[in-house]
Amino acid sequence: MSRIEQIDIEILLTQNRIDTASVEKHGAISDFMILTIHKNTMKMHIQKLNKEKVLLNMDVELLLKDIIELQKEAEQFSYILEEEKKEAIKKILLAEEEASSEYIQSKYISNRDKRI
Template sequence: MIEKLYDLKKTQIDRKLVEKGRLMQEIAAIEAELTITQAKINTTGVQPHGAISDFAILQMHKNSMKKHMYNLEIRRKNLERKHQLVVDQLVELQKESEQFNYILQEEKKEKIKLALKAEEEASSEYMQSKYIRLKG
């Protein structure tokens, strides 16, 4: 029973590690997009015959990029909160897993002690029977 619980905790830990990795990748992608968007805001200018030929249109474009960055920041903060929750859950799962592992190790030690004791009793009985035969 303890072994099944230990295996279950190990499986849960593996799943949480995968989820943690996925969240970290999403956060990194958002940070990269934030950097790119900030660079675009800083480098976008008025082009005499281009798509952005008016300062009002340029400002609207920059505002839309800032709004996009704001939305990305909110999403990143939410992902960071989820990431922290996953990390906290991982810590708890690892503690539980270690407890079950400790119990398993103690059970193994107890089984070994019992086996040694049974072997000792068997050899003691053998020696007693041999001694009795020699005396008798």
């Protein structure tokens, strides 16, 4: 489970505790003060968790941007490599064509010299 999901669950649980926390109906005023302090502490905890969640989401966004950028670079390198392979094949074919052309010319010249 990711940290963001853990934070969401913890926020829900804390909010549930805030909503269900109570004191006895005819309790002392100090009970109400303690309950208020407790609820405020839990609210501050929720705010802290929300801040952490925002920071984690920002980190995730930055990582996604980095991943997309790296994928683009990988595609560019792949394209460049493919083009270089095509160029190398063209050079090999041209060299073979020149060699065969020279061979044919030398055969033609040697056959012509034999006739004369």
